[in-house]
Amino acid sequence: MSLYLSHFGLKEFPFSLTPDTGFYYDSRPHQEALNVLLVALRSGEGFLKVTGEVGLGKTLLCRMLLDALKEEAVTAYIPNPHLSPASMRLSLARELGLNPDQDLSQEQLLQVIQDRLMALAGEEKPVVLVLDEAQQLPEATLEAVRLLTNLETEKRKLIQVVLFGQPELEERLARPSVRQLRQRITFSYRLLPLDRDTVEDYVRHRLRVAGYRGAPLFTRPARRALFRRSEGTPRLVNVLAHKALMAAWGEGSDQVEGRHVRRAADDTEGVGLAAWGSACLNWRTALGLVLLIGVAGGLIAWGLWPDFVEVAP
Known part of the structure; x- marks a missing residue:
């Protein structure tokens, strides 16, 4: 595990689940x-x-x-x-x-x-x-x-x-x-979950406390994925960020990419289920609208659309 710290220039693990007041983030x-x-x-x-x-x-x-x-x-x-x-x-x-x-x-x-x-x-x-x-x-x-x-x-x-x-x-x-x-x-x-900007600042804060001083360690897609999959819950942010750092270290990467966070989420039971359900709902809604528009267009083309139903231009 010492290689994990030295690889990213860290003095201690930034995303431990122990409630350490030294890492307190003033959200x-x-x-x-x-x-x-x-x-x-x-x-x-x-x-x-x-x-x-x-x-x-x-x-x-x-x-x-x-x-x-x-x-x-x-x-x-x-x-x-x-x-x-x-x-x-x-x-x-x-x-x-x-x-x-x-x-x-x-x-x-x-x-x-x-x-x-x-x-x-x-x-x-x-x-x-x-x-x-x-x-x-x-x-x-x-x-x-x-x-x-x-x-x-x-x-x-x-x-x-x-x-x-x-x-x-x-x-x-x-x-x-x-x-x-x-x-x-x-x-x-x-208490309510953190918003996306606060999650990003929270991650930067914990890395800074742990001794990181380099360029942004988590790419923008990685930060977005952290927020989506954690839904703003600090404990889940810690779990996913730690696992994503492990995945990046395993590949020899100097940055955490979105794929590392997604891999961490796939390895963590119960993470991102609400976000996935919402995405599925949006996908089904969009597909339904596409099908409805297509059916309506076909009926109009065949002259079968009822006269009493107006179609917006």
Whole structure:
């Protein structure tokens, strides 16, 4: 693999799937989401939510938020919240620097957490609980999280909560049984895929961070193919760009061509299906119009076109 890097003059792999904040690309959707979160948290809002499809960069955004808050708040990060209420409280306690006795009852554990939150409030340190993959939260745990936000002083909440999740989280929160939690969510943001220009800039950015300093490494057809096949999903851009670089390296090519990206897409399950379906639909529509025009022309030529149907000149 070192040959892959040296061949293109790279210091590290530019399209790793690890959510490395060093490669964070400040796209408009991500910057807007980060700004919304920071403004809302700094104003003391209790419940916030960010949703988006798989691969749009929620986890990386989550880490950027934690980095932005590290100097001004105590943060508790739970990356896999498929936990029971008891396990969630225990994880929160540990994130807050506590080491509670395993034999504590849930009431006692909650009291320990509340005491810690009160102590931090006395030190003017806000506490932010960040739950990634929140669509996996069992309903009982969602309710336990809501009850945590009941802890407050006369002036502010003792803990603020940010939920990061896939669109299924919206469906979970739409249930009547969790309407109390839904009503407490004061700020929400929905991440969307990147547009074509942003995908091109995203690729250039990651190559630059990885140490590339030469002429454009991806040709224009390659960049177009990356956008079409990834449909603007950053994770898929990373997968396809990495595989395309491998294909170009295997051929000894100094540039990534459109064929390399297409080969990468053919090797990646589920990529570009929507774009292919749209292309098929457009092709069928065009063929249908051609056939219709041809039939109409034949009927007119034979004098069989009905008089009451007008044909545009």
